[in-house]
Amino acid sequence: MSFRPSCDPLASSSSSNTWSPLVQRLEQEQEQRQRQQQPRGGGTMVPPSQYGIKYAVHIISSHFGDLVAKVCECLLRRGPLTHRNIVRFMEISASQVKNCLLVLIQQNCVQAFSVEHPGGDEDESRRSTEYMAVFDNIIHRMRFPKFVAVVSQELDKECVELFQGLLQHGRLTLEKMIDRAKSGQEDCPAQDATRETLSKLINARFVERCPDPEPHLSPPSEEEGRARKRTKFSKVAAEPQTIEERVLAAAAPMEAKRFLTIFHTTTEEDGQKTECSFPGVGEKRKCDALESDKELGSDGSQVLWRVNVQEFMHRFRHKACVENVRERLDGGAAVALNAMLETSRSMEKKVKTDNAGPLTINTIYEEVMKGEAGRAMTLDHLRASLVMLGCERGTDESYQIDLKNIIELAQNEEVESVVLKRYGREAYRIFRLLSKANRLIETDKISSTAFVDKTETSKILFRLWKDEFLHMEKVVVTGPRQTQFLLWKVNKSTLWPHVLDEMYHAALNLNLRVAYELEKENELLNLPIEKRSGPLEKRYNRLRTVRLLLESSLMKLDDAIMLFHDF
Incomplete structure (x- = not known):
């Protein structure tokens, strides 16, 4: 049996008609293997990639120290755990684990939730509190300068200062915000200004109410499981499947309360509480909010606020x-x-x-x-x-x-640019051909269509396959003599996570290099400005140039990470 590639990879010919059923069967088998490898809905949380975990742990370590980072790493690698299990795995004191968890919860990097476990006798059940690391919120910490830049473009200086305070402390009540703004000001103007500033941030959707500190996660019933199976292949949006999605959905405040700007104030004359609302809030909505806050046992000054990353x-x-x-x-x-x-x-x-x-x-x-x-x-x-x-x-x-x-087009262009820089223009043409075709193509056909020598095409294909940029299928054709053919395809479902993991690796390396440069010149940075002259000034200028270059590269790399992970 012979195979003669045509100039157009999508053109039909007698040979392509012969190969078509075989290629379709191979692609169906590949899709079936991918479905079997995917985690089942309602099961354990899908963990981040290895370098994603290392990158997140480095961020926590640089911000809060090694001990907090170790607790965070334990949760990232093992999934949700109880306080007792964290102590058992970490082999540190319970009080140390508790303090680390409090820091991570305060900074929105860990979410607590209660889960119900079936009991042993008489269908009794028991509840336990588990802690789950929120990987996305950890990575978002590297984007704080971008958040501040957006706020500074749209709102005034007071809003930027209050916003930076929220970024620093993770979550704050109105009372704590007023205390931070009191420095050198009278109490009433500070209170009124802080309320107005917070209202501006909330109306712009830059700040939101914090989620439930400990939502309850009920085990799915048999009826819910059957309903999930029915909606799996339907057009109706299915319920959150992973533990992380279910916990975050249960903890999220109701949309009607998420951006409420209702505050309780106390007048100096009679000491009575009055309601203070700002533009954009109707009277009926105000009354409903006050009643809802009373039901929750909290007034407006005790509501916790945080940055709305979404x-x-x-x-x-x-x-x-x-x-x-x-x-x-x-x-x-x-x-x-x-x-x-x-x-x-x-x-x-x-x-x-x-x-x-x-x-x-x-x-x-x-x-x-x-x-x-x-x-x-x-x-x-x-x-x-x-x-x-x-x-x-x-x-x-x-x-x-x-x-x-x-x-998807932006993602394709990003990966194609990586292939161009790393493997050259011929590899770029081959990869782009396979990416656009989105199906298995034989080596000879790739060579003739991309106008690359057959020997060189084989070398490029094997190199891309070895680095996990391509998927390969071997086909053995029996006839007068047995012949083996190699079919190639860009498998985006496996390639995109691989590219994202490489980006996390690169971001980690850039962060480590910045830390190394700053540590190496620590004494120079501590010198007064008037003493930085001559060779010391040159060293300082060199350090500033290197730091700006590394940090700007990290910002551009983070844009690519968002493209594959967040968008």
């Missing part, structure tokens, strides 16, 4: 989509996409939203005209830009954009 992830995802469209298409398409995202932002309930819209052409044009770059656009230019974006058009001239596709 809002910043929304903004960073939108920015990444707009910049990708600007580079791939043009400025007009970027302006149109940005207008759609700004208009539909309030409708997004989660960060990984697949589609934006639908929005009418008039609604989009109103938002476009708000920016300086969009005032020169006509309706016809806007329609052409929307067509260029691949927007789905409705009957009433409404448009919907596929954000998931934009993110």
Whole structure:
């Protein structure tokens, strides 16, 4: 049996017709193996990658010390544990473990929850408190400068200072915020200014109420298990499957209470409590909030507040989509996409939203005209830009954009750039060919389509396969003589986690290099400015240049990490 590749990998021929059933069977077997390897819903939490764990542990160690980092590492590697089990695995005192957990909970890096265990006699059950490391919140700590930059662009200096206090302390009550703002000011102005500043941050969705400190996680009943199986392959959104998702969903405050700006104040004349609300809160909503707070046994001054990371992830995802469209298409398409995202932002309930819209052409044009770059656009230019974006058009001239596709294109470009820098242009052409084809292709066909010598093609393919950038299938064809063929494919379901793990590794190395440079020049940094002259000034300037280079590289790398992990 002979195999003759055509110039087009997607072209049909007699040989491709012969190979098609075999290739389809191999791809089905591969998908089946992947499904079997995936963790079952409702089971244990899917752990982060190895270098992801090392990166998170390094962040905690540099911020809170080695002991806290060891407790965090234990939770990241072993999953949710009780206090007793952490003590047993760590072999340190119970009081030390308790203090470390309190620090991690205060900084939103650990979430406690109670879980019910079946008892031994008479169907009795018992509850235990377990602690779960929140990997995403740990990684977000490296993005605090980006958060501050967003707040400083939209709000005033007082909001930035209060926001930085929340980043530093993790979570604060209004009373603690007022105490921090009192320095050198009279009590009443400090109270009023702090309330107004906090209200601005809440109305901008930069700050939210803290989650439940210890939600109860009920074991799924048999009926819930059957319902989950029914919705597994349906279009209806399934319930959270992993322990982490279930705990975070149970701990999250109700949307109606998440951004309430109702505070209790005490007047100096009669000492009676009155309600203080700020713009954007209606009377009925205010009364409901006060009643709800009373039911929870807390007043407005005792409510814990923290930074709303989800809002910043929304903004960073939108920015990444707009910049990708600007580079791939043009400025007009970027302006149109940005207008759609700004208009539909309030409708997004989660960060990984697949589609934006639908929005009418008039609604989009109103938002476009708000920016300086969009005032020169006509309706016809806007329609052409929307067509260029691949927007789905409705009957009433409404448009919907596929954000998931934009993110996937950005991910493809990121991996292709890695292949180009690491393996060269010929490897880049081969990888791009396989990535676009998204199916198994034989070596000879790759060689002829990518215009690369067959011997060199084999070397490149084996090198990419060895570094886990490609998936390979061996096919043995029997006939007058037995022949072996190699089929290649870009398997994104396994490649993307591999690329993300390499990014965590690179981020860890950059952080370690920054720490090494600062430690090496520790004495120089402690010298007064007037004593840094001559050779010492050159060393200081060199250190500053190296640090800026490393930290800017880390910020760009973090953008790529968000692209694969958060978006």
